[in-house]
Structures are given as C-alpha cells and as structure tokens.
Amino acid sequence: MATVTKTFIKYLKQEVSIAPLVIFRIAFGLLMFVSILRFIAKGWVNSMYVLPKMHFPYYGFEWVKVLPEAGMYLVFFFLLLSSLGILLGAFYRISTILFFVLFTYVELIDKTNYLNHYYFVSLISFLLIFIPSGRNFSIDNILFKRNDLNYLPRAYILLPQLQMFLVYFFAGIAKINADWLLEAQPLKIWLPAFSHLPLIGGYMEKVWLAYVFSWFGCLYDLSIGFFLFNRRTVYTAYVFVVIFHLATALFFNIGMFPYIMMTITIVFFKENFHQTILNYLKSWFKYKGAAFVKLNTKANVSRGLMLGFCFYFLVQCLLPFRYLLYKGDLFWTEQGYRFSWRVMLMEKAGTAFFYVKDGKSGREVEVDNKQHLTYMQEKMMATQPDMMVDYAKYLCKQYSNHGFSEPEVRVKSYVTLNGSGTREFIDPEIDLSKQSNSFFKNKHWVESY
Amino acid sequence: MKTIFLSLLLVLSLLGCKKKDDTNTDKDLPDEAFDKQALLINIADNVILPNYTRFESDLNMLNATFQAYSNAPTLAGLDSVKIKFQAAYKSYQHISLYEFGPAEQVVVRNNFNVFPTDTTQINSNIASGSYDLNMVSQLDAKGLPSLDFLFFGRNNSTAAVHALFASSANRRNYVKQVILDMKFKADAVIAGWAAYRTTFVSSLGTDVSSSIGYLINQLNFELDYVKNAKIGIPLGKKTLGIAVPNNCEAYYSGNSLEYAIESVKAIESLYLGKSTEGIDDKGFDDYLNHLKIQRGSEALTSAITKQFAVAFSKLNAIASPLSQQVLSNPSHVDAAYVELVKLLVLLKTDMPSSLGVVITYQDGDGD
Known part of the structure; x- marks a missing residue:
C-alpha cells in the first residue's frame, strides 16, 4: 500500500x-x-x-x-x-x-x-x-x-482533465435510468420537433432514432473520459467529442456550452501538439x-495542496449521489438535482396558481405571477418545489406589507414530466410559506409521483 | 485496438435500441413526418388572414355607418352604428390572440382593448377637443372599450346617447378619431402580413421565436387573459372575493360574456386550424394526434376537446350580463372560471411539453 x-x-x-x-x-x-x-x-x-x-x-x-x-x-x-x-x-x-x-x-x-x-x-x-x-x-x-x-508537476494538468472526466462520467451515470434508456425520454419528445430539418428531418419522428440517441449519449458520456485519458485513443475520441457537441448545439438551445467543451477538451491532447x-x-x-x-521559480505542488484537491474531488464524486438521502422521485422533487451534471435529462413543465389568504378574514386572492416574476422565473418556479417555497415566502411578506394579517400562501400546481401528462404537484392545502428548504428535511408536501 | 472498441460504441448503441424498439412498435408513427409548414399555411391563410380581413371590413362598415350618422344624426342611425360596433367588437376577439409579427409592432391588444376604459379621460378629451390618441396616456381612453362607453353609456337609453351626440360635434369627432386610429392600425397589420406571411410559413422550428412558438405562446397568453381579465378580475379573484363588475369587458353594452365566449372560440379555432368558414384543417390537434400523444389512458386531444366542451357549457350557463352575475350568481361564474383554469393547464403545459415547444417569452440558454 x-x-x-x-x-x-x-x-x-x-x-x-x-x-x-x-x-x-x-x-x-x-x-x-x-x-x-x-x-x-x-x-x-x-x-x-x-x-x-x-x-x-x-x-x-x-x-x-x-x-x-x-x-x-x-x-x-x-x-x-x-x-x-x-x-x-x-x-x-x-x-x-x-x-x-x-x-x-x-x-x-x-x-x-x-x-x-x-x-x-x-x-x-x-x-x-x-x-x-x-x-x-x-x-x-x-x-x-x-x-x-x-x-x-503532472498534478496540475490532471486537475482540469479530471474535472472534465467527472462532468462526462456523471452525465453518463445520470442517464442510467428507466425513462432515458427504456422509454427514450425525453428525446422521444424533443427530436420530432426537428422534423423540418433538411436531410435528417425525415428520421426525427422515428422512435428508433430516439433510442439510438439516448443509448449513444449514455455510452458516450460514460466512456469518453477514459478514451480521452488514453494517449492512443485521444484523437479518435476527440472526433466523437466534436460530433456529440455539434449535435447538441444543433438540437438544443444551450448557447456557448458545446463550443466551450469542444475547445477545452484539447487539454487531453499530447504535449507536442x-x-x-x-x-x-x-x-x-x-x-x-x-x-x-x-529565473522563474520552480512550480511545486505541496502535500497540503494535493490533499486539498483529493478532498475537492471526493466532494465532487459524492455530490451527485446526495439525492439518495431523500425520499421521493428525484426528477419530481428535484431534491439533490443540481450540481450533479444532470444535463438535458428531462422534459418538465408546469403551471402554478398561487393564492394568498388573509389569516383573519379568511378571504383569499389569486396572485398574478407576472406582477412579481419574470417569465423565466415563473417557468422555472412552476416545476421546482424549493423555488415555490421561496416565492411563497416572498408573497407572504409582500401581502403582509399590504395589510394582510398572518397571510397563508397556497399553490395549485400541475406538472408534466417526460410526457406523463399534468398531475397535481404540490399539496394544495399546505401553507407553503411556512415550509423549509433545509437540506435536512424531506419535502413531504410534494405529491408523490 | 482501443480505436476499434471506440467505434464499437455506435454499433452497441444501435443494438441496444434495436431490442427496445420491438417493445414499442405500437407507438410507431406514420412514415411521413408531420408537415409543419402545411399547418402554418393553413393557419395563416384560412384562420389568421380571413379573420383580419373580416375585422377590417367590420371596422370599415362601422366607420361608414358612423360617418353617415355624424352627418345626419337620427335615432335609427345610432341603432345601426351600435349594431356595426358590436359586430366589430365581436370579430376583434378573433384577432386579439395573434399578437406577434406585424400585430406585435402595432401593439394591438393595448391599442384596441384596454378595459375598464377611463371615462373621465374620455369626457375631458371631448370637452377640450384636443388630444393625441397616439400617446401612451390615452391607451385607456380609446379603442373598442371607449366606443362601448360612448355608444351605450351608463344606464343611458339610445335616445339619451343620441341627444349627446346630436348636440356635440366634439363628441362625434372623438368617435371618428377613435375609429380612424383603429382603422389605421388594423390596415398596418394587414399590410405588414403581406410580407410577413413568407417569414411566418417558413419558420419551422419550435423555439420561442419560431412561428409555432409564437402561436402556442399567444394562444396561452390569450386564454390566460380571458381567465383573468375577462372573468377572474370582475369575479373578485384579485380583490379578496369582492366582485368588481365595472372591470368587465364591454361593461356598458353588457356583451362581456358573449365576447369572452368568442375569445375562447378563437382559441379553439387556432387549436383546431378551423377557418372562418368552419372548415377544420391542419391544426395543433392534428399535430398532437400525428405524434400519438397520450394523457393517461386517452389521447391528449380528446382530453382537450372534452375540456373545451365543458368550458363552453359552463360559460353558456352564466346569464347575461356578466357584470350582474358576478354579484348575484358568482358560483356560476366561478364554475366557468374553474374549467378555464383546467383548459389552460392542458394547453399551456401538456400541449407544448408534448411537442417540444419552449413556452417562455424570454430568450436564454438551457442546460
């Protein structure tokens, strides 16, 4: 040892x-x-x-x-x-x-x-x-x-390489789920939207294509890091990197990301390049x-720094699995969803109607979300329970300032996940403004999926 | 060696899918991909443009009828003005939801239909005789709601309204200006569509700024607007359950309910791709059916069709005028409201999420 x-x-x-x-x-x-x-x-x-x-x-x-x-x-x-x-x-x-x-x-x-x-x-x-x-x-x-x-010291080059490896690898792990592999969701929904593209458009509605893309994406993410690390396969692997990211750039509205990944992956290339x-x-x-x-002083890597980076990567490896500590379906509750390289993994959409009740009179108003949130905020909030809690707390404060006594905030929300069809998302009876986003609590008020 | 293994990646994924594919043969779609361009052409040529033309011609009729009345005010003349006005307001409901492209540039909703109308501002405009209807401060003193007030008035008989017009050239002139303002803007939208049509029918993506993106976003914006502005707010949904009858659309003529129903009909026509002549061609229902979209055990389109029917029946169950019903029979109004909410969820969440349409009015990068 x-x-x-x-x-x-x-x-x-x-x-x-x-x-x-x-x-x-x-x-x-x-x-x-x-x-x-x-x-x-x-x-x-x-x-x-x-x-x-x-x-x-x-x-x-x-x-x-x-x-x-x-x-x-x-x-x-x-x-x-x-x-x-x-x-x-x-x-x-x-x-x-x-x-x-x-x-x-x-x-x-x-x-x-x-x-x-x-x-x-x-x-x-x-x-x-x-x-x-x-x-x-x-x-x-x-x-x-x-x-x-x-x-x-080699340790320094390994840092960005290992980081990129983890991004790919965990993106691959995240794709190992029944919806992605067995149902080809959400690609089965996303691809038909491109049926108008020249040459390939005719295939976009084919169910088998959604499976090809899903399985290829999963295997690609899981394995590409290994092939990039191997000096003999790095250039072949890079061809796949380019194909993969160009495909994602074509199909998804993901801005600069494909170009960032394509460019900085060259850190795996051989030194002479x-x-x-x-x-x-x-x-x-x-x-x-x-x-x-x-004379430029020699670059050393101290033991402390090395230990620090070991700790850093340990955390990186554990974060994607923290969702296991929570009850409920990960895609539905999204507890432990972020910071885990779950990239373009689900088609989720929702509508949320908020109601604020005056604690004394028992009278209620329906909130016009547009008055408080941007469209982007409303869209994101409507599918993410922790954001709903933040919004409810904000509404509670706003209405309190406008003369409501002990306001209660309820939400009627409907969410569809990977083509499931809209279902009730949050317990409509619960006062959301009194709920917590604590890491140590389950979101029991999210209806089960 | 490793290179060969890497190349196997593709083959492997092909094999993986092949097996899964067999279990899903029941979901296989028709060989031909859905023709999105045919949908857009149908909606442009048979739904949007004929509705614009109809509104324009109703507006021209109103203009001509009012000119005649203005030149020789008679009680019968005012009656025909009112009839033409109500026809124009009704056909307006079928263009309100297309606020993109040329209509977005003209800002149709804000220029044609801001209610409740500002009666104080209207009266002061008429009294002074000097106003610029293009100013933002005049948005709630013009358009159809201002005419609704001027032609019907608060509990005024036709004779009383007629007397006001007959005695005031300023008043007659104000109506002329309001009508001309609308005519000018409607003409601009129609002229704009002559060039925009090509852009519209060749934008085949599903992102926010594609034609399908515009249609679905505006369809839902309109339904949300019917639910809130036309029904919810008068019913008191924003005011602790205390009804606000004055906030009804077309409060003075009392046509609120008819226009709300007409709005939902316009939404349905867009969804179905139904022409002004009632011919149901390619619409979003056909797109959903083509992709065999299910919601639970039934087709999503069948859930939507049922919900349209329920919403119409609840809306029809409300007596007119709405402004009185929100006070005397709020439970009937609320029943319709509840069904509109359900319809909104289906059209705003289920439909776009099944078609891969981004429902947001803001650009941004996804992850």
Whole structure:
C-alpha cells in the first residue's frame, strides 16, 4: 500500500510540459471573454439581474444579494477584464481569483439561472487559481522580467482533465435510468420537433432514432473520459467529442456550452501538439520568453495542496449521489438535482396558481405571477418545489406589507414530466410559506409521483 | 485496438435500441413526418388572414355607418352604428390572440382593448377637443372599450346617447378619431402580413421565436387573459372575493360574456386550424394526434376537446350580463372560471411539453 501511494505521489510530481495548460488558459480566457460579452449583448444582465423584483437564493446563500444596475454592469465589466487577464496571463493570480469570485457571485444571486455549464465555469476558474498556467507566454513574465517556466508537476494538468472526466462520467451515470434508456425520454419528445430539418428531418419522428440517441449519449458520456485519458485513443475520441457537441448545439438551445467543451477538451491532447501551437503563437507575437534575466521559480505542488484537491474531488464524486438521502422521485422533487451534471435529462413543465389568504378574514386572492416574476422565473418556479417555497415566502411578506394579517400562501400546481401528462404537484392545502428548504428535511408536501 | 472498441460504441448503441424498439412498435408513427409548414399555411391563410380581413371590413362598415350618422344624426342611425360596433367588437376577439409579427409592432391588444376604459379621460378629451390618441396616456381612453362607453353609456337609453351626440360635434369627432386610429392600425397589420406571411410559413422550428412558438405562446397568453381579465378580475379573484363588475369587458353594452365566449372560440379555432368558414384543417390537434400523444389512458386531444366542451357549457350557463352575475350568481361564474383554469393547464403545459415547444417569452440558454 505504502509503495502504491509513493508511486502515485511520484507520478503526480513528475515534471511535464506546461504547454497544455498555457493553451488551456488562453482558450478558457478567450471563451469566457466571448461568452460574457455575448451575455451582456443579449441583454441578459438586464433581464436576469436588473428587471426581476425578487430573486431565488440558494439555500444557505440567502445573504448573497443582487447589486443595483450600475453595480451589476460593473461586475460584468470586471468579469470581462479578468477573463482578459486569464487569457493574457496578466496579474494571473488576481485575475483568476477575481473571475472565480465574481462569476460565482453572479450565479449565486438567483437559482432561476442555474445551468450546469455555469457551475462548470465556476469550478474550472476555481482550479485555475491554483494552476500556475500564467508562468509561460504571459504578460506577467514580461512585466516582472521572468523567464518562462517550461515544466511543472503532472498534478496540475490532471486537475482540469479530471474535472472534465467527472462532468462526462456523471452525465453518463445520470442517464442510467428507466425513462432515458427504456422509454427514450425525453428525446422521444424533443427530436420530432426537428422534423423540418433538411436531410435528417425525415428520421426525427422515428422512435428508433430516439433510442439510438439516448443509448449513444449514455455510452458516450460514460466512456469518453477514459478514451480521452488514453494517449492512443485521444484523437479518435476527440472526433466523437466534436460530433456529440455539434449535435447538441444543433438540437438544443444551450448557447456557448458545446463550443466551450469542444475547445477545452484539447487539454487531453499530447504535449507536442500544444508545444507546436505555443511555439507558433510565441513567434507570431514575437514573444522572447527566454531572454528575461530572472529565473522563474520552480512550480511545486505541496502535500497540503494535493490533499486539498483529493478532498475537492471526493466532494465532487459524492455530490451527485446526495439525492439518495431523500425520499421521493428525484426528477419530481428535484431534491439533490443540481450540481450533479444532470444535463438535458428531462422534459418538465408546469403551471402554478398561487393564492394568498388573509389569516383573519379568511378571504383569499389569486396572485398574478407576472406582477412579481419574470417569465423565466415563473417557468422555472412552476416545476421546482424549493423555488415555490421561496416565492411563497416572498408573497407572504409582500401581502403582509399590504395589510394582510398572518397571510397563508397556497399553490395549485400541475406538472408534466417526460410526457406523463399534468398531475397535481404540490399539496394544495399546505401553507407553503411556512415550509423549509433545509437540506435536512424531506419535502413531504410534494405529491408523490 | 482501443480505436476499434471506440467505434464499437455506435454499433452497441444501435443494438441496444434495436431490442427496445420491438417493445414499442405500437407507438410507431406514420412514415411521413408531420408537415409543419402545411399547418402554418393553413393557419395563416384560412384562420389568421380571413379573420383580419373580416375585422377590417367590420371596422370599415362601422366607420361608414358612423360617418353617415355624424352627418345626419337620427335615432335609427345610432341603432345601426351600435349594431356595426358590436359586430366589430365581436370579430376583434378573433384577432386579439395573434399578437406577434406585424400585430406585435402595432401593439394591438393595448391599442384596441384596454378595459375598464377611463371615462373621465374620455369626457375631458371631448370637452377640450384636443388630444393625441397616439400617446401612451390615452391607451385607456380609446379603442373598442371607449366606443362601448360612448355608444351605450351608463344606464343611458339610445335616445339619451343620441341627444349627446346630436348636440356635440366634439363628441362625434372623438368617435371618428377613435375609429380612424383603429382603422389605421388594423390596415398596418394587414399590410405588414403581406410580407410577413413568407417569414411566418417558413419558420419551422419550435423555439420561442419560431412561428409555432409564437402561436402556442399567444394562444396561452390569450386564454390566460380571458381567465383573468375577462372573468377572474370582475369575479373578485384579485380583490379578496369582492366582485368588481365595472372591470368587465364591454361593461356598458353588457356583451362581456358573449365576447369572452368568442375569445375562447378563437382559441379553439387556432387549436383546431378551423377557418372562418368552419372548415377544420391542419391544426395543433392534428399535430398532437400525428405524434400519438397520450394523457393517461386517452389521447391528449380528446382530453382537450372534452375540456373545451365543458368550458363552453359552463360559460353558456352564466346569464347575461356578466357584470350582474358576478354579484348575484358568482358560483356560476366561478364554475366557468374553474374549467378555464383546467383548459389552460392542458394547453399551456401538456400541449407544448408534448411537442417540444419552449413556452417562455424570454430568450436564454438551457442546460
């Protein structure tokens, strides 16, 4: 055992080329710069963080508050700036910390906007804080007259690789369920919507195609990480990565995600591939890294850091399974659904009618959700029990301020999951504003599926 | 070696499906994929455009009849104005739900049918004789609800209304301006559709900004609007159960219920793809049936058909005018309300979720 550990540590400390991480840093910085610019250009800062009258906080993060309009735009400006910092390797440590903190802050404001790929960006930028990928071909080296660092311990390259492996692998695990594999749901619903596409359109309504896509997607997710790690299959595997992500880009409205994944997967490529690109870039920009006088200190990986990352990945591996601790159907209650790489996994839609009762007179009003929520918020809230509780608590406060005494908030809600047809979702008799989103409580008031 | 194994991935998934496929042969769909373009062409040419044309022609009739009345005010003249007005208001119900494309640019709902109408503003406009109907502040002083007030008045006999018109050129002029404002906007929508039709019938996706996305979103927006503005609010759903009869659509003529029913009929026509002549061609029911969408043990379309029937029967069971029924017989109104809610759930959640249509009015990335 001791020798195994020793060999493993030796393997982690083995010096390898820094080139893959330099290219990774540049690609990530560039993709983030474009994504954030696109986010602002689409007016989403306004529609997601300025227009809403209330926000849906994450449990335990209720203290994270949205800033006024100017403040939010300033945050996005600094996100642009720090992604440039990552791209150029300028003030690298500050840039990565700033990017991670601001990006995560924006995501924590409102769970309406939760996307697995935003979570992924938060994690990657967190890892980049510790990865010394700004020590070669960087503005920092020019500013501080340092020469380029050419080798670093293998552990650093393994960080983004392992993270990507886990994303794929758990996305695959999540697909091992009866609806996905045996019923080909939700693809059986989603694909026919593309029957108008040229060439392939005619096949979109075929039931067998939904099965092919479901099974291929599942096997792809489960296995692609292994093939990417293997030096002999990495390039063939990459062809599949491109096919897979182009297909998802064609069929689903998932923005930048396919392009982010396609680009940064090249971190698995062999060192000489990255070295060639790096040399080319350096000559293109007339970068003379070796001419600097100051010796770049060797990049070490401390035992503490290694232990920290072991803990990080342990948590990453456990989070997707936390749903097992809760009663009820995961897709229905969504307790333990987020932060688990459940990507495009179900077709769920709902309608929710909220009623606020004046505790004294017993009289009741029906709430016009549009007056309080954006369309996006209402749509997300209508299928997610924890968001309904947040909304009920907000309504309770609002109506209380408007003279209701001891308001009670009820909801009549109907949800359809993977073509099940609408069913009653929440116990219509329960006062939702008195319920809790605690991790330690089952949501017993969600009707059973 | 590993490369071969990797290539096996595809084959494996093919095999996996082959086996599962056999158990689902009963659900196999027709060989031909559903022709979404045929659906859009039918809805554009046989539902939307004829309804616009009918509304435009009713509006022209109203305009001509009122011009004649204005030139030589007689009691009989006012009676025919009222008849033409009610016809136009009724046919308006069949265009209200198409607020996308040219209609969205003109902002039809807000320019044609904001109720309750602001009678104080109308009276002050008439008294001063100076107003700009294009201003946002005039939205609730114009359109069909303002004419409903001016032609019928509060408990006024035709003779009393006639007397007011006969004695006031300002009043006659105001009505002319209101009608012209609507005519101008209706003409703009129809002119816009001449070019928009091509865009409309060739947008075949199901995302928010596709034609099918627009139709389904607006269909549900309209049903929600019938449920809330036309029935729920007068019934007191937003006011602690205390009825607000003044908030009825067409409160002064008392046609509220008829127009609400007409709105639901318009929604049904869009759903069925039913033309103004009553010919039922390709609509969303055909799309759902083509995909063999089930809801429990029955077809989703059969659940929807039944729910339309129940909603109509409950609406028809309410006596007219609605403004009195919300006070004297609220349980009848509530019964209709409950059925409209059920219809809304089927059309807003079951239908789009079965067709893979994104029901949201906001763009965004999914996960």
